[in-house]
Every structure is written in structure tokens, then in C-alpha cells.
Amino acid sequence: MVTQITSFGRSGLYDWMMQRISAVVLSLYTVFIIGYLLLHPDLTFDQWSALFETTWVRIFSLMMLLSIGMHSWIGLWSVSTDYIKPTGIRFFFQALCGLLMFVYIVWGIQVLWGL
Amino acid sequence: MLVSIYRYNPEVDDAPYMKDYQIDLPEGKDLMVLDVLNLLKAQDPSISYRRSCREGVCGSDGMNMSGKNGLACITTVSEAAKNGKLVLRPLPGLPVIRDLVVDMGQFYKQYEKIRPFLINDTPVPAIERLQSPEEREKLDGLYECILCACCSTACPSFWWNPDKFVGPSGLLQAYRFLADSRDTATQERLGELDDPFSVFRCHGIMNCVNVCPKGLNPTKAIGNIRTMLLQRAT
Ligand code: SF4
Ligand code: SF4
Ligand code: FES
Numbered sequence: 001m002v003t004q005i006t007s008f009g010r011s012g013l014y015d016w017m018m019q020r021i022s023a024v025v026l027s028l029y030t031v032f033i034i035g036y037l038l039l040h041p042d043l044t045f046d047q048w049s050a051l052f053e054t055t056w057v058r059i060f061s062l063m064m065l066l067s068i069g070m071h072s073w074i075g076l077w078s079v080s081t082d083y084i085k086p087t088g089i090r091f092f093f094q095a096l097c098g099l100l101m102f103v104y105i106v107w108g109i110q111v112l113w114g115l
Numbered sequence: 116m117l118v119s120i121y122r123y124n125p126e127v128d129d130a131p132y133m134k135d136y137q138i139d140l141p142e143g144k145d146l147m148v149l150d151v152l153n154l155l156k157a158q159d160p161s162i163s164y165r166r167s168c169r170e171g172v173c174g175s176d177g178m179n180m181s182g183k184n185g186l187a188c189i190t191t192v193s194e195a196a197k198n199g200k201l202v203l204r205p206l207p208g209l210p211v212i213r214d215l216v217v218d219m220g221q222f223y224k225q226y227e228k229i230r231p232f233l234i235n236d237t238p239v240p241a242i243e244r245l246q247s248p249e250e251r252e253k254l255d256g257l258y259e260c261i262l263c264a265c266c267s268t269a270c271p272s273f274w275w276n277p278d279k280f281v282g283p284s285g286l287l288q289a290y291r292f293l294a295d296s297r298d299t300a301t302q303e304r305l306g307e308l309d310d311p312f313s314v315f316r317c318h319g320i321m322n323c324v325n326v327c328p329k330g331l332n333p334t335k336a337i338g339n340i341r342t343m344l345l346q347r348a349t
Binding site: 078 | 272275312344
């Protein structure tokens with residue numbers, strides 16, 4: 001899914017923008033989670049799961065997941081086109097990255113929604 | 116003074132090697148690296164390198180001096196030598212033709228790609244296309260480039276993808292024509308740059324700025340191109 005949107009010779013600007021936007025989402029999410037943990041030093045499991053029951057946290061978390069997928073895909077795609085010259089190995093590496101991103105996202109959704 | 120020079124003559128050598136030369140430099144005078152090369156050439160006429168203007172104008176003697184790209188004719192020995200030793204290598208990343216002479220084909224191909232000439236399809240005026248002083252000012256820091264390739268061959272992104280990434284020098288020139296009020300092909304030019312490689316392989320490492328013997332700033336020009344692409348897309 002993610003692999004279709006980016007980096008297959010479409011727009012470099014689009015990739016670049018996605019990279020910046022996802023970076024912002026990821027840093028905001030990091031700040032949010034660290035901040036929350038600092039504010040709740042004696043965190044209980046109930047509190048923690050209640051946090052992830054709220055809709056906005058779920059939306060935020062999903063955004064974070066998609067951002068991770070996109071960010072790492074664009075980043076690793078760039079790295080692979082820089083350093084892996086044989087097409088076969090590069091394709092294999094990219095396919096592996098794409099698959100991994102996909103697995104993480106689906107898995108993450110499952111965790112979030114407790115499906 | 117010890118001078119170590121990259122030697123490679125594909126007709127006789129199997130592989131490149133470094134050759135050391137000992138040379139006495141005149142006292143109380145800071146020679147340019149090119150002067151040292153000229154002295155060495157008297158000693159060993161087989162040493163090959165390019166040079167022409169010997170004053171930093173033609174851009175032909177770009178080379179790697181003790182690890183840093185620059186023009187041999189305007190770099191002093193004291194600047195270039197490290198621990199009393201001067202190490203001269205060809206510009207990195209380009210195929211070596213012989214000794215310090217590299218094949219600039221790839222570099223020029225990228226330059227050609229950005230169409231380094233004014234494109235204007237409006238009727239030709241009787242005398243000339245006028246530009247206000249403010250419009251002209253926008254070209255400062257861009258038109259001075261002498262195409263020495265010191266920047267592009269210092270850029271890792273250019274090393275890895277010299278066929279797809281335009282490189283700092285080409286992009287500086289691309290922006291020079293994007294910024295020119297007399298050029299009417301701005302949109303077309305931007306369209307040609309909007310792929311994942313041409314511009315966006317620049318990761319802002321700024322090696323290019325660090326080495327440009329003309330003190331130009333390709334990274335800034337690349338940033339400006341990006342902004343133009345962004346404005347065009349939104
Ligand atoms: S700033 Fe960009 S163009 Fe300049 S050396 Fe770095 S990657 Fe290359
Ligand atoms: S920008 Fe500077 S280093 Fe690069 S080609 Fe032009 S003059 Fe040489
Ligand atoms: S010889 Fe012309 S720039 Fe050095």
C-alpha cells in the first residue's frame with residue numbers, strides 16, 4: 001500500500017514533503033508519550049489502557065503508525081538506491097522493507113484496537 | 116617538502132598508486148599548489164594535470180588536495196599541506212583518465228540537463244531584454260560559477276547517483292535560470308526537476324559549500340528550488 005504512493009519515480013517533492021510531515025508527527029508523538037509518562041509516574045495498567053481507549057489518542061497513534069511506515073519507507077528506499085547497486089538485491093531489500101512496514105502497521109492497528 | 120601524487124596511466128599501470136616526491140621549495144614564499152606541480156613536472160614530465168588560467172578563473176585544475184577539493188592555482192601550499200605533507204589526488208567520484216585528469220563527462224551531462232541557457236519565447240525586442248537592478252541582483256552568487264566540479268565531486272549524493280542527481284553545481288545553475296527574470300520557461304524547468312533524484316537527493320550535507328573556491332552556496336540555491344517546487348505544487 002505505502003509502497004505504491006511513494007518513490008517510484010513520481011514526485012520527489014511529494015516524498016520530501018511526506019518525510020517532513022511524518023517527522024513532525026513522530027516528534028510530536030514522542031513528546032506526547034514521554035510527557036504523559038513523566039506526568040504519571042505511578043502509571044497503572046488501567047490508566048494506560050484508558051488512555052488508548054480515547055478516540056483522539058487512537059487517531060494520533062494511527063497517524064504515528066502511518067508516519068513511521070511512510071518515513072522509514074522513503075528513508076530506506078533512498079538508502080537502498082544510494083548503496084545497493086545490483087537491481088536484484090535492491091529489489092529484494094525494498095520488498096522486504098515494504099513487507100515489514102505493512103506488517104508493522106497492521107500489527108499496530110491490531111494492538112491499538114485490541115482486535 | 117614531501118608531495119604524494121596519485122599516479123595512474125591506464126596504458127601501462129594495472130592499478131593506480133601514490134608516488135612520493137621530495138622537493139625543495141623556495142624560502143619565505145608561500146607557493147600555490149599549482150606552482151609546486153609545475154616544479155615537479157620539470158622533475159618528472161610524465162605527471163599529468165589540467166590547468167590553464169592559473170588564477171582561479173577557468174576552473175580546469177580542480178583536484179583533491181590533502182582531502183579537500185579546490186583549485187590548485189589559488190590554494191597555497193600552507194593551506195593544503197597537512198603535517199608537512201601535500202597529498203594530491205584527482206577529484207573523487209569521476210573516472211580517472213590519467214593521474215590528476217578526470218573524465219568530466221558525467222558532470223557536464225548533468226549541466227546540459229538543466230538547459231543552461233535563457234529560454235524566452237516572447238518576441239525579441241529591438242535592442243535588448245531589460246532587467247531592473249533588483250532583478251539582476253538575484254543572479255549574484257549564481258552566475259559566478261566556473262564549473263570546476265569541486266562541489267559536485269565532494270557531494271556523496273553525487274558519488275552514489277551521478278547519472279540521476281544533478282549535483283550542486285548543476286543545481287546552482289538550474290536556479291540561476293529559474294531566478295532570471297528574462298527566462299520564461301520557469302514552469303517547464305521546475306517540472307523537469309520534480310523527480311525523487313534530480314533535486315531531492317540533496318540531503319543538505321553542505322560539502323559543496325565547504326569546498327567551492329568561488330565562495331558560492333549551492334545548498335542555498337537548492338533550498339530555493341525546493342521552495343519554488345513547493346509553491347508550484349500548492
Ligand atoms: S548540500 Fe546537497 S548538493 Fe551540497 S554536498 Fe550536500 S547533498 Fe550535495
Ligand atoms: S559552485 Fe563553486 S565548486 Fe561548484 S562548480 Fe561552481 S565554482 Fe566550482
Ligand atoms: S588554472 Fe584556471 S582555475 Fe586554476
